[in-house]
Amino acid sequence: MDNTAPQSPAGLSTTPTWLLNQTAGHAARLLSEGFAAHDLRGYHYRLLATLAEDGPASQADLGRRCGIDRSDVVAAINDLAGRGLVVRAPDPADRRRNVISATDAGADEARRMGATVERVQADLLAPLSATERKQLTRLLTRLLHHHSRH
Amino acid sequence: MDNTAPQSPAGLSTTPTWLLNQTAGHAARLLSEGFAAHDLRGYHYRLLATLAEDGPASQADLGRRCGIDRSDVVAAINDLAGRGLVVRAPDPADRRRNVISATDAGADEARRMGATVERVQADLLAPLSATERKQLTRLLTRLLHHHSRH
DNA sequence: ATGCTACGTTGGTCCAACCAACGTTGGTTC
DNA sequence: GAACCAACGTTGGTTGGACCAACGTAGCAT
Numbered sequence: 001m002d003n004t005a006p007q008s009p010a011g012l013s014t015t016p017t018w019l020l021n022q023t024a025g026h027a028a029r030l031l032s033e034g035f036a037a038h039d040l041r042g043y044h045y046r047l048l049a050t051l052a053e054d055g056p057a058s059q060a061d062l063g064r065r066c067g068i069d070r071s072d073v074v075a076a077i078n079d080l081a082g083r084g085l086v087v088r089a090p091d092p093a094d095r096r097r098n099v100i101s102a103t104d105a106g107a108d109e110a111r112r113m114g115a116t117v118e119r120v121q122a123d124l125l126a127p128l129s130a131t132e133r134k135q136l137t138r139l140l141t142r143l144l145h146h147h148s149r150h
Numbered sequence: 151m152d153n154t155a156p157q158s159p160a161g162l163s164t165t166p167t168w169l170l171n172q173t174a175g176h177a178a179r180l181l182s183e184g185f186a187a188h189d190l191r192g193y194h195y196r197l198l199a200t201l202a203e204d205g206p207a208s209q210a211d212l213g214r215r216c217g218i219d220r221s222d223v224v225a226a227i228n229d230l231a232g233r234g235l236v237v238r239a240p241d242p243a244d245r246r247r248n249v250i251s252a253t254d255a256g257a258d259e260a261r262r263m264g265a266t267v268e269r270v271q272a273d274l275l276a277p278l279s280a281t282e283r284k285q286l287t288r289l290l291t292r293l294l295h296h297h298s299r300h
Numbered sequence: 301a302t303g304c305t306a307c308g309t310t311g312g313t314c315c316a317a318c319c320a321a322c323g324t325t326g327g328t329t330c
Numbered sequence: 331g332a333a334c335c336a337a338c339g340t341t342g343g344t345t346g347g348a349c350c351a352a353c354g355t356a357g358c359a360t
Binding site for chain 4: 175179208209210220221223224225244245246247248
């Protein structure tokens with residue numbers, strides 16, 4: 001989208017935070033464009049993928065697993081349910097909870113979106129060799145792991 | 151039931167896009183907290199740092215260099231000018247333009263914020279050796295450079 | 301029975317990013 | 331010089347992701 005390449009100040013363009021931010025922004029944009037083809041957004045994908053992967057769960061649990069706030073889960077599940085990709089049912093074992101399950105259509109969509117994500121991934125990492133991709137993944141995982149337990 | 155699930159689905163937590171997004175989010179959060187101590191935000195820092203580094207520039211030029219939209223530059227410069235960190239003056243050579251310059255106070259603030267950024271940087275990269283930091287920087291730079299021209 | 305916690309939900313806030321449109325000004329081209 | 335088009339600053343939006351406070355209901359422990 002940037003017709004004119006942003007020239008980022010020399011002092012900033014070398015800092016890892018800047019690089020991370022820019023690269024992640026680029027990845028997010030590519031993903032967002034990919035998701036748009038499915039008429040869905042990031043939250044939807046995360047939830048759908050988690051459901052398709054790990055099976056039914058309560059909304060709070062989904063939120064915890066995806067790192068999405070409870071209140072945001074409500075809206076996203078509303079969307080997904082409205083499209084028949086997901087079903088909301090009261091949990092007979094705990095009436096506070098809703099059990100969310102992916103429908104067949106939902107599982108389908110999750111697969112298709114997964115393919116989209118992989119395509120984007122390949123696009124993003126195109127300039128890197130397989131070894132370098134592993135390297136990057138490893139470094140980022142280390143950073144994340146270190147900081148995720150606060 | 152509530153075995154406090156790990157955040158992030160297994161299938162997602164290995165994808166570079168997810169890792170990038172999460173890591174950048176973490177970095178952004180740390181930066182945001184750091185900036186809050188100065189009662190400023192990301193846009194302000196980018197603009198101020200660019201001004202302090204490269205000297206006065208028009209708003210459009212600033213926006214181009216920082217990757218900030220013209221309209222957002224207006225608001226941010228308004229804030230900075232309101233604090234006396236920056237001065238807006240009409241360009242005698244081109245009356246369409248405003249020349250933005252950092253004041254002494256602005257340059258001071260830029261230095262202090264730069265120190266904050268470095269602190270955050272060190273915090274973020276704590277788990278990585280110097281070699282690994284270089285590696286990460288190199289990989290991200292490669293990615294960014296590749297995607298920024300096309 | 302009391303109190304504490306978890307759940308779903310409503311209704312916000314915030315920041316970063318982007319876009320459309322307008323009036324003004326500069327630079328070209330006739 | 332007049333007619334155009336491009337660039338500038340500005341206003342006033344929209345979007346996506348993330349977060350927060352509060353409420354009523356429901357489960358759990360004492």
